[in-house]
Amino acid sequence: MDVPEVPSKVDPGAVTAVLDGRWAELRRAVRAQMSEAEFRDPVALDVEAHRAQVLDQLRALAETDRPGLGFDPAYGGGGDVGGSVVSFELLGYGDLSLMVKAGVQWGLFGGAVQLLGTERHHERHLRDIMNLDLLGxxxxxxxxxxxxxxxxxxxxxxxxxxxxxxxxxxxxxxxxxxxxxxxxxxxxxxxxxxxxxxxxxxxxxxxxxxxxxxxxxxxxxxxxxxxxxxxxxxxxxxxxxxxxxxxxxxxxxxxxxxxADGAYSSPIESDSRRFFTMLGTLIRGRVSVGGSAGSATKRALALAIRYGEHRRQFMTPGGDEVVILDYLGHQRKLLPALAKTYALHFAQEELVSKLNDIDSSAPEEEQRELESRAAGLKALNTWHATATIQAAREACGGSGYLSENLLPGLKADTDVFTTFEGDNTVLLQLVAKGLLTSYKHDFEDLSPLATARFFTDQVVNAILERTSVRKALDALTEGSDADVFFSREWQLKLFEDREQHVVEGVVKRLRKAGDDPFGVFNAAQDHVLRAGRVHVERLVLEAFAAAVERCEDPDARTLLERVCDLYALSAIEEDLAWFLGHGRLTASRAKAVTNAVNGLCAELRPHARALVDAFAIPEQFLAAPMLRS
Incomplete structure (x- = not known):
């Protein structure tokens, strides 16, 4: 299959400009600070020495204005919630222990005091929290x-x-x-x-x-x-x-x-609503974890792709040893993962902007949608980190298993990300619950019993009426495989159609709750989790497509078009059984998807180094001995 071509050379800096987005100036400043000597990796440190080093690094951060970015300006903060989250994300390029400790101090502890407390707590504690006079x-x-x-x-x-x-x-x-x-x-x-x-x-x-x-x-x-x-x-x-x-x-x-007399009062009458409102104010930590996982993933891919460009293995018939990144199998390990990393980056950037811009007086539906998106992206970002860092380790063979080459540390440090700040399986259920209830005010209990009963009573008709997307998708399937596969409109409609079909299927199963709603919900849990996942995958593709449209450099835009194609088509390939089983792809077209992914890997292979260089990771965090010539 003919794959649309990419210019022979693309400036990584032009791609970095798109990646840096709204907080570009802040990203540059944080990267510059992280290039300083004190922000070093903990290879071979014992636990106590590592803890001491991280605290020293935390104090160095406290000397800048960045820990205060997310706090109220009345107490010396910056009033920039999005900038605060971005600065936490970028710490993921270095020692992830520093990112987590900073997140605990300024994101969780400080965030709880600011967002759950009132003026008496703010006046007494916020300045001390920002400058580390009070560790919490x-x-x-x-x-x-x-x-x-x-x-x-x-x-x-x-x-x-x-x-x-x-x-x-x-x-x-x-x-x-x-x-x-x-x-x-x-x-x-x-x-x-x-x-x-x-x-x-x-x-x-x-x-x-x-x-x-x-x-x-x-x-x-x-x-x-x-x-x-x-x-x-x-x-x-x-x-x-x-x-x-x-x-x-x-x-x-x-x-x-x-x-003083023990009388309780609250601006929110319902205990359950009050509880979920309180938790909803604390989503910054969840957003930061997802973004930091993305940073760690970028670092692993940069290490593996640099290694793959100079490590040679096996001879051609002409007697030359082959650079391992020239093998399709090696490209398959790394390039679709790189495309997904780009996609998740742009989805994360969009999420941070929404978090920054939402007002405390925003409608509850808007706040619930933000919570749902944060939950879903945290799950996909951290699962992707776990899978991709493992693939990067394997792509570097035995060298990737040595601590000095950094990948084992990334693998160990990110493993827990899938279960802290919300277990990913639970988070996807939260996403599905939001989809299926349409964020109704009177639906407050996350229990399977309440979920099943609510579905049965209220949402079925609204979801089953969605048919327009399928009709539009059918109209886009005419033409050659290449015409269809590289149509962004077709990709978006296919993802949207899959989401709607899966959601409808969940609702139909839960309508059978009858006298055993818990049992029915439990039996449909795999379907519920799929609904959450495919919803987030659709949001991720939309965010990537929007980022491509914002790119002003023509060569960089063309390159990002193809990376976006690789993300979309490799995601379709991963779920090929569903698309085949539900009649969205014919058998011959399903085979063509794999050919298209292979063709995109070959087309993007010459640009792999530029794509990881565009992450602009400080070089000291890529100083693995295996990359020395």
């Missing part, structure tokens, strides 16, 4: 409850004008809490608020965990989680509380307050 923790996850935050077991009971924070059993121990084992002095503790005999649901409280000398506060037990598979520069710990007394003002009271 975000104590949400418990040993027995991770994703199911609504049923945490730690309690905060109103007694004699204050609160008593208590861990009732080992299952309520706060688990895996960053900054807790070594450096944190205060924690935002999520606990069930109890006033009188009434439980008011999960709220957040500021609880001191260490005194000025670093000793645990009375009633606070701190345990080091110890060495992990990766991210050992982060001092994860366990926290438990034995009737710890805190003042009434320690409650972060933006969404719920208790007066």
């Amino acid at each position: 923790c975000f104590a949400m996850t418990e040993h027995g409850h991770g994703s199911d935050v609504q049923h945490l077991r730690t309690t905060a009971t109103f007694v004699d004008g204050g609160f008593v924070v208590h861990t009732p059993d080992t299952m309520a121990t706060k688990e895996y809490i960053g900054n807790a084992a070594r450096d944190g002095r205060m924690a935002v503790v999520f606990a069930q608020l109890v006033t009188g005999s009434e439980e008011r649901g999960v709220h957040a409280f500021l609880v001191p965990i260490r005194d000025e000398n670093g000793n645990p506060m009375p009633g606070v037990s701190i345990e080091d989680c110890g060495p992990k598979a990766g991210l050992n520069g982060v001092d994860n710990g366990r926290l438990s509380f034995d009737h710890v007394e805190i003042p009434r003002e320690a409650l972060l009271n933006r969404f719920g307050d208790v007066d």
Whole structure:
């Protein structure tokens, strides 16, 4: 199959300009700072030395204005939420322990104080949080409850004008809490608020965990989680509380307050709505994790593609050894993954812009849509990182297995990304729930029982009426394979049609809930997860297509057109069984998809180095010995 050609040479800088997008100036500044010597990789450091190095690097970051970007200007912040997230993302080019520790301090701990607290908390703590005079923790996850935050077991009971924070059993121990084992002095503790005999649901409280000398506060037990598979520069710990007394003002009271007499009040009447509104304000961490995973993926691909351009293996009939990136099999390992990395980058950029621009008074539907998009992109970004870093390691053979060549560290550090800041499987269910409920105000419970009942009662007719996309797709399938496959309109309509068909199928299955809604939902869970995934894949393709349209350099635009084609067609190839089984592709056209992917790999092979150079990763983070000539 003839593949549209790409100019023989494209300036990586022109592609970088498209990638850098809205926060280009900030990206350049962060990359310049990261090129300085103190931001170095932790190869061969023991746990304690690694933790000390990361804290030193954190203090170096605190000397700049970037940690304050996301905070209120009234307290010395920059008022630039998007810029704050972008700066966290770029830390993913270096030691990911630094990114995580920075995220805990300024994103989770500081973010919770800012977004869940009120003026009394802001005035007292925000400046100290920004300049690291107050190091803190975000104590949400418990040993027995991770994703199911609504049923945490730690309690905060109103007694004699204050609160008593208590861990009732080992299952309520706060688990895996960053900054807790070594450096944190205060924690935002999520606990069930109890006033009188009434439980008011999960709220957040500021609880001191260490005194000025670093000793645990009375009633606070701190345990080091110890060495992990990766991210050992982060001092994860366990926290438990034995009737710890805190003042009434320690409650972060933006969404719920208790007066001196113990009377509870909230601007949100429904306990369930209040809970999800509170969690919805804290999505910056989830967005940052997805973006940082993307940065780590870019670094792995840059290492593997540079290695593939000079490593030689096996002879041609003419007697020359072949550069391994010239083999189609090697291109297949790396180039579709590179195309997907570009696609996810542009989707992430779009998400960060939406996060930055959304107003706190925006309609609930708009806020829920943002939460859904953040959940879905975090899942796809982190799963892609896990798969691509493994592929990059294999593409570098034994060299890729040596710690000095950086890929093992990336593999270990990113592995947990698929389960922290939201388990990916749970997050895709959240995405599907948003699709199937159309973000209805009266649908607040994520439980399978409530989900199934709501589907049965309200959404079926609205979804089954969608037929226009299929008709438009049918009209675009005429012509040669090349005419169809390289039509952006056809690609977009195909993704949209798949999404609508999958969503309809989920609804039809859940209509059968009857007397066993949980069983029906559980049996359809694979279908629910597919609905979430294909929805996000459609958003990703749309974001890539929009980025291509914004590109002003003609050669760079042509190159990005082909990279976008490779993303779309390789995604179709991955799900070929669905497209064949549901009659969207004929058998002959399905075979042609594979030929088109092979042709695009060959066409893009000469530009592989330019495409990874366009990420503009500081060279010190690509200084692997295997790349020395």
